Amino acid sequence: MGSIFNYILLGISLSAPVGPVNAAQMEKGIRGGYLQSLSVGVGAMLADILYMLLVYLGFYHVIMIPIVQSFLYFFGSFVFLYLGVESVLKTRTLTRASMTTVAPLQGLRYGFLLALVNPISIMFWVGVYGSVLAKIVEHGEGNHLLLYTISIFVGVFLWDNIIALLSSSLRRFLSDKLLQGITLVSGLSLLGFGIYFGYLGVLSVL
Template identity: 30%
Template sequence: MTLFFTYLIVGLTIAMPVGAITIEMTKQGLKKGFMHGWAVGLGGMTVDTVLILLLYMGFASVLAIPMIQIPLWLIGALFLIFLGYDSIKNSDKDIVLSGEQVNQSFIRTYLNGLLVAVSPGNVVFWISVFGAVLSNTYDETETTSFLIVGAGILSGILLHDIGLLSIVSITRKVMSRSMIKWVSVVAGIILICFAGYFLYEFVIALSGLIS
């Protein structure tokens, strides 16, 4: 149990830095409420869970291959540009104030989170940081420690998402439509900035491969 709570704190800590998932989760939480914000977080956690399973099955070396990682930088950048542009363009649309009904499907918001999380940055993180942590607890004859560590980190991420969205839900009740609109614009700009970073990493990685 101590091992689980130790890595729950680790998961909570690594989820705190602001990234594309956090930005999209906050934006959706403000515009459409807790459940839609959480849908983005669940999409991200789905990718995290798949990566943990791949690491467990020994696919870390495959995920680290440049020919697999490089296209993901470009795909991730293009999707974030689209998401950022859409966030700015439709900043005054799809705003559902507290008490109003949401028309957008939960699944569509979940898929947004899924696609934002499919980035080489996320893959590299799990291989380098989480992969190293799990390698210390992995034993081919005893998988319990590995599973406890994985469950602890995912629980920490889940706790972070619920905490963040609870704050967003409370804040949302006192925000006007105009305020939410401008938050959406700022979120779009930040997502495009993340896309710029992805493009930079794509160019650097591609140059390194060619040279």
């Protein structure tokens, strides 16, 4: 039970750092409520599962090839810049009355896309889960691999719920100005990540 609890804490720790997914969850939760925020987090978690599966199957060797890393940086930069510009441009015309409810499936797709194209997330999971696999094998606990992996995602899901509950509880204070400010900050955050990943991409080819 101690090991399971440790891996749940690992999942929470991996999800807690501020990033594009957490920012998107906060925005969607404030604008659309608990389910919209949670759906973004679950979508991102599906992308995490995909990358963990690739690590388990040994594809991390491909991801660590320099030219592949450069592509991931530039592609991630393009997507984040596009989403950031789109978010910033709609800020002025956004009001509570103009908001439309986003279906959970759309939130899943949005969260999945954000995590899928996030180069830091990709390499982070490759490094972390690769280390977890090595540790489990080293200690002869290969038969517990599935249990420990599920424990990690229990932690991730718990954090998604915390963000969803926190953001949805802030809806009562929502005004048009606050809504526009949140959307602007979220858009600028995505632009910042896009510029950062583009910078890393340039460095990787120099």
